[in-house]
Amino acid sequence: MRIACLHTADSNVAVFDTVAQQLNLPQGSLHHEVRADLLAAAELARGLTPDIERQTCDALLTLGRGADVVLLTCSTLGPCITAVSANAPVPMIRVDSALAEEATRAGGKVIALCAVETTLAPTARIFTDAAKRSGAEVEIRLVQDAWQLFRAGEHAAYLAKIAAATEDAYQDGATIVALAQASMAGAAALLTQAMKPLTSPASGLIAAMNALRP
Template sequence: MIIACLHTADSNVAVFEAAARELGLAAGVLRHAVRPDLLEAAERAGGLTDDIAEETAAALTALAGGADAVLLTCSTLGPSTAIVREAPVPVLRTDAALAEKAASIGEKVVALCAVETTVAPTTALFAEATKRKGVALEVRLVAGAWGLFKAGDRDGYLAAIADAADAAYNDGAAIVALAQASMAGAAELVRRGTRPLTSPSAGLSAALEQIAQMASRVAR
């Protein structure tokens, strides 16, 4: 079994490998491709453009040729999965699985974002999931966090996210969702409520479920 991951930050390779170990996956199950240029282009453009989406979709299609499932791990680029054509395996966005899981918990979901370009796609995705469940939603941008990440201050980045999660719990959140994969390490620093949901675990679990469903259909 191979799950291919398309990242926009090198550091997310280790994040997903750690999530895979927690889920009991064997070493070598994940294959990683890193395309920081795609996120950089989206940041310059102020968001995801049609051209960037097409380039992302092409990269996802290429990965699908040698995998059982493909995960797009960047929330800014997430909508690109909708235009992937004729992929032979499931192509998923990790934040979609995260949104569904958060909405299923109920009451009030607070989704945290670190990158401004992620706010719009995250809001659209979570709004759809929470509306179906009749759950309240608030999407918050963690001010200054992405600057810390880009400066290489990982500890400061995760601390800022954890502080924002604690604030969300203080404001009545039933569950906090960390919308970007790079934020996952902040979950263990949160002290005010339930451990926040993270996209690496949610996305990998969704990929495993899709692979199992495909195997079941083939076996019939």
């Protein structure tokens, strides 16, 4: 089993490796490529451009030639999966799409938290589409000032802010809180079991394993 992950933040490598261990994936199952330049370009352009989409698709196809399944772990770049899937040699999975399907499956009130503004629109689209199949009520929230902390390398403060926003969302009546970006996953460890959010690394890796099952 070889699962290739395209990341846009170095810190997500450890996040996915940790979740892979928790899911008992064989050691060495994950292969990581980090393309921070793609997210930086999208932030500068305030969203995806045709050139960023082309570069992302090229990176995904290259990874697919040496893997059994490919995970795109950046929610800002998520829409590129639609463009590349038809010509892909292996399954291509958006981790935020897997998250949206899991979060909305049972209906209820789902609040998806985002840390960076460029992911708001793609997250809203993917969660709204998933909610149509279950009748879930979906709200997308931006955690204000969180991304500045992440960019500054203040990861503990970043995760604390995400955890606080998760608590607020549950207190506001959410049935499920979903952390839309992989970098947010560590906040789950700061919360009680009653307020645990769903995270995209776990949802994405489970979807990858399901895609590989005969």
